[in-house]
Amino acid sequence: MGKFWSFLFLLVPVLGVGLFVWAPFNHHWLPRDVSAHGYQIDHLFNFILGLTGVVFIVTEMLLFWFLWRYDGKTNKSPVKFTHGSHNLEIVWTILPAATLLFIAIYQMNAWADVKMHKPDMLPTVEVTARQFEWRLRYPGKDGKLGTEDDLFHVNELHVPVDEMTLVKLDSADVLHDFFLPHMRIKQDAVPGTSIPVWFKPVQSGEYDLVCAELCGWGHYKMKGRLFVESRSDYERFLAELEKKQTATNVEKKAEAEE
Amino acid sequence: MSHEAHAPAAGHLKLQYQPALPLRNGKLFLWLFLSTEIMFFAGLIGMYIVLRFGATVWPVPHAVHLSEPTGAFNTFVLICSSVTIVLALEAAKKNKSDAAKFWLILTLALGSVFLGVKALEYRAKFAHKIVPTMPGSPIFNIYEKADRYYGSAVKYRAEEILDGVAAEEKALAAKYDAMAAEVADKKLPQAEADERLKAIADERAKETASREEGEDGWKKKKEVVNPLLSEAKTVNQPDILYGLAARIMPMAGARDKRHFLGLNDTYHWLKMPIVVPGGNMWAATYFTLTGFHAIHVIVGLIAFGLMMPMKFTAANCGIIENVGLYWHFVDLVWIFLFPILYLF
Amino acid sequence: MSTTVAGSHAHDEAHGAHAHGSFLSTYVFSLDHKVIGIQFLFSTMLWLFVGGLLALGIRWQLAWPWTEMPVIGKILFAKEGGQISPEFYTMLVTMHASVMIFFVIIPILAGAFGNYLIPLMVGADDMAFPTLNMLSYWFMWPAFALMICSFFVEGGASAAGWTSYPTLSAIPQAAPGSHTGQTLWLWGLIFVGISSMMGSVNYMTTIIQMRAPGLTMFRLPMTIWGMFITAVLQAFALPVLTAALFMQVLDRMVGTGFFIPEGLIVNGQSAGPGGGQPLLWQHLFWFYSHPAVYIMILPAMGMVSDILTTFARKPLFGYKPMVYSISGIAGLGFIVWGHHMFMSGMNPALGTTFMVSTMMIALPSAVKTFNWLGTIWGGKIEFTTPMLFALSFVCMFIIGGLSGIFMAATPVDIFIHDTYFIVAHFHYVLFAGTAMGVFGGIYFWFPKMFGRMMNEPVGKLHFFLTFIFLNGTFYPMHILGAGGFPRRLADPYHYETFKHLLAMNQFMTICAICMGFSQFLLVGNMAYSLFFGPKAGRNPWKANSLEWMAPSPPGHGNFDFQPVAYRGPYEYNFPGHDTDYYPQIEPPRPGEKQPEHH
Ligand code: HEA
Ligand code: HEA
Ligand code: CUA
Numbered sequence A: 001m002g003k004f005w006s007f008l009f010l011l012v013p014v015l016g017v018g019l020f021v022w023a024p025f026n027h028h029w030l031p032r033d034v035s036a037h038g039y040q041i042d043h044l045f046n047f048i049l050g051l052t053g054v055v056f057i058v059t060e061m062l063l064f065w066f067l068w069r070y071d072g073k074t075n076k077s078p079v080k081f082t083h084g085s086h087n088l089e090i091v092w093t094i095l096p097a098a099t100l101l102f103i104a105i106y107q108m109n110a111w112a113d114v115k116m117h118k119p120d121m122l123p124t125v126e127v128t129a130r131q132f133e134w135r136l137r138y139p140g141k142d143g144k145l146g147t148e149d150d151l152f153h154v155n156e157l158h159v160p161v162d163e164m165t166l167v168k169l170d171s172a173d174v175l176h177d178f179f180l181p182h183m184r185i186k187q188d189a190v191p192g193t194s195i196p197v198w199f200k201p202v203q204s205g206e207y208d209l210v211c212a213e214l215c216g217w218g219h220y221k222m223k224g225r226l227f228v229e230s231r232s233d234y235e236r237f238l239a240e241l242e243k244k245q246t247a248t249n250v251e252k253k254a255e256a257e258e
Numbered sequence B: 001m002s003h004e005a006h007a008p009a010a011g012h013l014k015l016q017y018q019p020a021l022p023l024r025n026g027k028l029f030l031w032l033f034l035s036t037e038i039m040f041f042a043g044l045i046g047m048y049i050v051l052r053f054g055a056t057v058w059p060v061p062h063a064v065h066l067s068e069p070t071g072a073f074n075t076f077v078l079i080c081s082s083v084t085i086v087l088a089l090e091a092a093k094k095n096k097s098d099a100a101k102f103w104l105i106l107t108l109a110l111g112s113v114f115l116g117v118k119a120l121e122y123r124a125k126f127a128h129k130i131v132p133t134m135p136g137s138p139i140f141n142i143y144e145k146a147d148r149y150y151g152s153a154v155k156y157r158a159e160e161i162l163d164g165v166a167a168e169e170k171a172l173a174a175k176y177d178a179m180a181a182e183v184a185d186k187k188l189p190q191a192e193a194d195e196r197l198k199a200i201a202d203e204r205a206k207e208t209a210s211r212e213e214g215e216d217g218w219k220k221k222k223e224v225v226n227p228l229l230s231e232a233k234t235v236n237q238p239d240i241l242y243g244l245a246a247r248i249m250p251m252a253g254a255r256d257k258r259h260f261l262g263l264n265d266t267y268h269w270l271k272m273p274i275v276v277p278g279g280n281m282w283a284a285t286y287f288t289l290t291g292f293h294a295i296h297v298i299v300g301l302i303a304f305g306l307m308m309p310m311k312f313t314a315a316n317c318g319i320i321e322n323v324g325l326y327w328h329f330v331d332l333v334w335i336f337l338f339p340i341l342y343l344f
Numbered sequence C: 001m002s003t004t005v006a007g008s009h010a011h012d013e014a015h016g017a018h019a020h021g022s023f024l025s026t027y028v029f030s031l032d033h034k035v036i037g038i039q040f041l042f043s044t045m046l047w048l049f050v051g052g053l054l055a056l057g058i059r060w061q062l063a064w065p066w067t068e069m070p071v072i073g074k075i076l077f078a079k080e081g082g083q084i085s086p087e088f089y090t091m092l093v094t095m096h097a098s099v100m101i102f103f104v105i106i107p108i109l110a111g112a113f114g115n116y117l118i119p120l121m122v123g124a125d126d127m128a129f130p131t132l133n134m135l136s137y138w139f140m141w142p143a144f145a146l147m148i149c150s151f152f153v154e155g156g157a158s159a160a161g162w163t164s165y166p167t168l169s170a171i172p173q174a175a176p177g178s179h180t181g182q183t184l185w186l187w188g189l190i191f192v193g194i195s196s197m198m199g200s201v202n203y204m205t206t207i208i209q210m211r212a213p214g215l216t217m218f219r220l221p222m223t224i225w226g227m228f229i230t231a232v233l234q235a236f237a238l239p240v241l242t243a244a245l246f247m248q249v250l251d252r253m254v255g256t257g258f259f260i261p262e263g264l265i266v267n268g269q270s271a272g273p274g275g276g277q278p279l280l281w282q283h284l285f286w287f288y289s290h291p292a293v294y295i296m297i298l299p300a301m302g303m304v305s306d307i308l309t310t311f312a313r314k315p316l317f318g319y320k321p322m323v324y325s326i327s328g329i330a331g332l333g334f335i336v337w338g339h340h341m342f343m344s345g346m347n348p349a350l351g352t353t354f355m356v357s358t359m360m361i362a363l364p365s366a367v368k369t370f371n372w373l374g375t376i377w378g379g380k381i382e383f384t385t386p387m388l389f390a391l392s393f394v395c396m397f398i399i400g401g402l403s404g405i406f407m408a409a410t411p412v413d414i415f416i417h418d419t420y421f422i423v424a425h426f427h428y429v430l431f432a433g434t435a436m437g438v439f440g441g442i443y444f445w446f447p448k449m450f451g452r453m454m455n456e457p458v459g460k461l462h463f464f465l466t467f468i469f470l471n472g473t474f475y476p477m478h479i480l481g482a483g484g485f486p487r488r489l490a491d492p493y494h495y496e497t498f499k500h501l502l503a504m505n506q507f508m509t510i511c512a513i514c515m516g517f518s519q520f521l522l523v524g525n526m527a528y529s530l531f532f533g534p535k536a537g538r539n540p541w542k543a544n545s546l547e548w549m550a551p552s553p554p555g556h557g558n559f560d561f562q563p564v565a566y567r568g569p570y571e572y573n574f575p576g577h578d579t580d581y582y583p584q585i586e587p588p589r590p591g592e593k594q595p596e597h598h
């Protein structure tokens, strides 16, 4: 039976690695990256995958080999009576330590790019998450938020392609999370604080905006859309929004006066 | 040792151990227990620090009716009680049971004094409604700023008071009207009826007068509340609201030694909502920290109470030592709480 | 076989009996650590069943969203017409995790195995404070009751995730489960906390003060080391959670607003004046709950080490490094909590600090993994059921640990945070790790607990099926996570990005159901063996540590002789010795060279 069990344990690295080889070729992988910074994250993911993959294969193969080789039923050589080895302990402390330290340092820039080096600009849009929708507010002509000419919209976030977008992220009630899978962006929205989020889309298209923090019974349906479009399309969108808004404002005023 | 040790044992064998520390298990338990307690209060004090330094404003002690001398007095009381419990232990070690008991009673008394002072302090806070507000409640106990919500809360409270007065007036009228009607129903001889009605009317006038006069009489209430109400009705004007807030509950802007008397202080029945920027969080942290500390004090006092019937000797003074250790810990926690709550 | 051990075997029968006493004081309110341990064991297995059913509810929804669950749907979700509603899904997720973590894994490790094994393995007749020990069990019952009740109160059970993040959890009107259910959840956890607290102080005292003569700290079995460090973690981390729980209770019942920012309007209603900080809860929660994930694995690591050496018939490789790495995990465990908060809005510079400490915490785990491999290297492996479970622990802990490295890398965590990559990670460490270790422990110590052997072929079948279906259920979660599939979502398929992942989810659900059914083999095996299993002697596995020298099951007071330890617990195949094991209590032979002291 020892051989049978050894093979069972061998299945783990074989199928485990197999699945990770199969997946990227069958659309079961990271969604297409359409951001300027995303390649760093994907690269790190792949790098760590390779590294841990090696550790995984080596350790699991060792496990398999020891089980196969030292099966008590077939192993006739005497047990290696030992309480351990100083040198080995040092080797397998230092090696992983060095590896881990390397990963730690290697990734710092990517993190700083996405979360620390805030671009010096006014917010492109203010996103206020609330149960269960994304309230959007664009600065009007004056380019400033919080003025009379602000434009309001819900759930459909339009941004210009190839330009840095700075989002001012707020929450009106509970925690939410602003997750753009294709943009490699994720940030919790916290009531009581606004958090800046920035990204630069490099491909036009229509993408998902996901709420990734449990925010109540409707969490699953708190769905938004991200429209990345050319500058001119973007401006047309804003203009249309303004037109609609003035129309409703006029209507409202008329109603109020009645 | 080995071979005899393995001899078959009938019944329960008394096993030997090799303890790592020269302590009795009870003492070790207490130390470990106290370390978990330290972590508990560390969590709470950490919370206080984070919230306090994360807050944009924090009320000065006078704004929340917190008095440093009272706190200092209580600190002194608690330190004394730590001394008396040590004296109790010393006495017990010398087999002086009566002396030990004396010091123990003194400790108990000092602990009770501490709690009594704490209760008075709490009462002052409750009286001024410096207490947290339930989430979801439309009317707050403390307002962070004199905004529209505050204005409408003042209006609400003012109307409540006036409605109360009106209801009392109506009830009084109804009461005497009913009495008069009863007399009328009885079909008494005219003279007797007149006499009775007159008595009722006299009493009515007397009671009405007594209800109208006085510091919390109807007159005073209307006099004080009506202007507030008309002011509060202009809820959209922040300046007016702010003046209103300042009169109802003036806050010491700087560290002012003078104790401001707000309207709520002058008229104890007024109970207007108050504005204390940062006050809700202040009340939350103050009551949580001192409350958990007070619970520990009470547990200590119960332990002292339970020890009262004992006779103390050098042999059983361990219990005084252990409870004393706990008491020192409770004392220590207060020594941390006093400065962070009262002085900084 | 040495004379002393043979000698003590002779008294097996005499000591099988328990101390005399009424049924109530012997089996219900017993002060005996063994009875309390077994009470914990059976209670937690019951809860495993509950937690598992909830998990199957989750799985059903993810594979066949908004359809009626067959058979159990009608019973469980009668109100919803057999179909899971979105709010019920959030309750399922929350309660599944709460039950598994606070009512299964923590109490089965510390409560069941800790209670049963600590006095026996250190050579004591009971815990240092038996009454406290009994209380620690009975404090679980109010907690059980509150959790059960919470399903039936208005609004239903807590639905803010097991992490219970405010403001969702702190404001009643924010979610259906945040009405009474959340309050009950909080009180339930406070009771669990008190129970754990009493247990941990008791365990520490027992291990420090009540070891048999000769049993120095560095001769303790790894199980005891695991339990000891766990108890230390409990004692120092848990009070902080208790403080946080009280604060949330106060927020909800008094309106302190610790976790509620100023002037929030939720569902059209004011949430009080507030002034607090939502992130404060996360800091306090993870300050406990990160150490808690090690609380949930260190005892299992210890048990696995003991099982591995016993069936590899070889000393543990690197005893001291193992001890130091456990302690290292515990120490570092206190400074990494922020890795759960990389995306929370916490200062990103702080994130970098936590990233570095998190990377470093993989080191002691690496040391442990390599030492386990070193232990089976060059041994004579016996493939018994406990051994298979222990091996699978090592095999799959590696997977769970390595996925931790992805998440520790802050930029990668941007993408995978709150996706199924995380779910894969913690099921690999918690289920494929700890729970498999626990199963191994049950098979290993069952003969000691009940005096009878469990059925080996059925045990192996249980292992085989669990192993296969477990990987079938949880391994694909890594791929889902790489696809960005978010967790805690009742229906992720209405996002275009995740539509195509449905088929894989259906496969996983089928595996999960099969895995659930496979557990009946364990239950059946235990029930059968309890009455009909072959009698086990004192030492059926020919192991070394002290518990195997006591009768099976041990009588009142545990030992019928004074245990004295002459060496560590792992001297298998000691050169020149006549048996391949060398119990700790056997005095050295004259002229025999003793193993070097570690
Ligand atoms: C028993 C439980 C357990 C254990 C042991 C661990 C172990 C680890 N965990 Fe895990 N973790 C959880 C339970 C656990 N975790 C849970 C429940 C959550 C989710 C909570 C929630 O949000 O609901 C979580 C979440 C979680 C996160 C947050 C993710 C997020 O929400 O975004 C992170 C991030 O850093 C993390 C990291 C780690 C690391 C680095 C380890 C390390 O200790 C792992 C170390 C082990 C190894 C690395 C493998 C063996 C080593 C080798 C073979 C040597 C060579 C290796 C290298 C050189 C790389 N965990
Ligand atoms: C120790 C901890 C533990 C354990 C053992 C498990 C076990 C399982 N978990 Fe658990 N899980 C968590 C801890 C654990 N989980 C945590 C912490 C979360 C995060 C929650 C959150 O986000 O807040 C989570 C979340 C979680 C999710 C993510 C939900 C979401 O984010 O939307 C899923 C989805 O598949 C899942 C599935 C399972 C399954 C299928 C099992 C199976 O292994 C269960 C198998 C066991 C049984 C089935 C019981 C035994 C059964 C019997 C004896 C009888 C059989 C009965 C029948 C078949 C009718 N779990
Ligand atoms: Cu919003 Cu989830």
Ligand SMILES: [Cu+2]
Residues within 6 Å of the ligand: C289, C290, C293, C336, C337, C339, C340
């Ligand atoms: Cu963690």
